[in-house]
Amino acid sequence: MNLLRSALHMAFMFVTVIPYTVAILVVRLFGAKGAMRYTIAQKWLKLSVDSARVIIGIRYQVHGQGNLPVGETSPAILLVKHQSTYETFLMPAIMPHPLAYVFKKELLYVPFFGWSIGSLDMIHIDRSQRAKAFAKVVEQGKALLARGVWVIMFPEGTRIPRGERGSYKSGGTRLAIATGAPVIPVAVTSAKCWPRKAFIKHPGVVDVSIGKPIPSEGREADELMCEVETWIEAEMHRLDPEAYVGQR
Template sequence: MLMALRTALFGIAFYGGSFWLLLLTLPALFLPVGAMKWVARTWSAWHRFCVRRILGIRVVIDGAPRPAGPALYATKHESFFEAIDAPTFLNGPVVPFAKMELMHIPLWGRAAAHYGVIGVDRESGAKTLRAMARQARSAKSAGRDFILFPEGTRVPHGEAGKLQSGLYGIYKTTGLPLVPVAVDSGLTYGQSPKRPGTIRYLVGEAIPPGLPRAELEDRVLRAINALNPASET
C-alpha cells in the first residue's frame, strides 16, 4: 500500500513539474540551443530529485573512470529511468540516438531535433546516413557525449536482449571510445508499483575506436549485462 502511494505521489510531482517545463520548451524552440539544453537538464534533475525524495531510491555509480573527452555510452535499458536520467548521469547535454519514428511526433520531435537528438532509421539510405554523420560530427566538435540503448528497447532485469544492427554503424560514425554501462533499474523503478531501494550504474572499461564488429558486440553485450548474473551472455 505504501509503495502504491509513493508511486502515485511520484507521478503527480514528476508529471506536474514536467508540465511547466513543457511550457518552457515552446519559447526555447526559438532561442539558441543552450535554452533547450537547460530545459532538458532541469527536467532530468527534477526527475532524479523525485526518484530520490519520493520513491526512496538511491542512485550509485560504480566501475571504471569515464573518458576525459567525449564518448559514446551504450547503456542497458531496463526502464524509463535511465532514458530520463541521462543528462544527470553524464552531467551534461548528452546527445541521444533515438528511433526515427520518435522524431516525427509533433512538438516533441521538433524540440528533440533542436536539442540535438539524432534520429536513427534502420532502413535508411546513404543520404540519411550522411546527414546523421554530419550531426554526430557537429555534436562531437562541441564536446558533447552520446548515448544509445544498444538493445533498442527495454529488457527485463535478468535478461539479455539482442544488440541492434545499428550499434556498429554508430560506433564507426562517431569515431569515439565506447563506454558500456550496466544498470539495474528494473528491480525498483521498473516495477509496478515502484519500489524503494538502490539503482546501480556500473560503468565498464572504455572500448577504443576501430575494433571489428564481432569483438565490439561481444564486449558490449557482456559489459551491459554485468548486473544480470542470471543472464547467459
C-alpha cells in the same frame, strides 16, 4: 503504499514537464543556443530523478565515474543497458557532458516530452529507412561529438525485463568506428526498482556501473559490440545476482 507513491510521482512528472517544455520552446523561439535548451531539459530530468528518490525511495549509486573521458571536447559514445525509463532520465543528470539520444521519430509526437526532445540537439530517425537513418546518425553524430556532446544509445533497442538479455545491435559500434570515438559500456540495474512497462515502482538502490573506454580504431563493428555485450552482461550478473539465479 507503492501504488500511491508511484501515482504521486507520475502526477508530479506530468505537472512539471509542462512549464519546462514551455520554457524550452520559448527560449528556442528567441534563438537560444542548444546548450541553454539542454540545460533546461536536464534540470527537469534531474528533478524527476530526485523526486523518485523523495516520493518513492529510489536511490542510485554510480561506480566507475573516473572511467569517463576528460576534456571539453573528448568524444564518447555511451552504450547503456536498457531496463526501464529510469536510465533515460538518469544519464543526462549524472554525466559531465551534454548527451544526444538516438531515438525513433515516433517519440516526437508525445505531448510535451516529445516536443521538448524535438527542440534539443538529439538524433531522431525513421527506423523503416535503415541505410538512410544510419547515414543521418553518422552525419549528426560527428557534428555533435566535435562540439563535446556525447552520443548515447541503447544497443538492445528496447527495454529488457530484469534478468534477461536482449539482442545487441551493432549501430552504436558502427557509429563509433565511423567517428573514431571510443565506446563506454554502462550497466544499469534500474528494473530492481522501476520495472519495464510497470506503473508501480519500488524503493531501493539502482546501481550504475561505467566501464573503461574501449577504442574503436581498427575494430570490426560486430566484434566490438560483442566485447561491449560481454562486459555489460557480466557486470549485470555481478550487480544484480538475484535476477540471474540459475543462469551462468
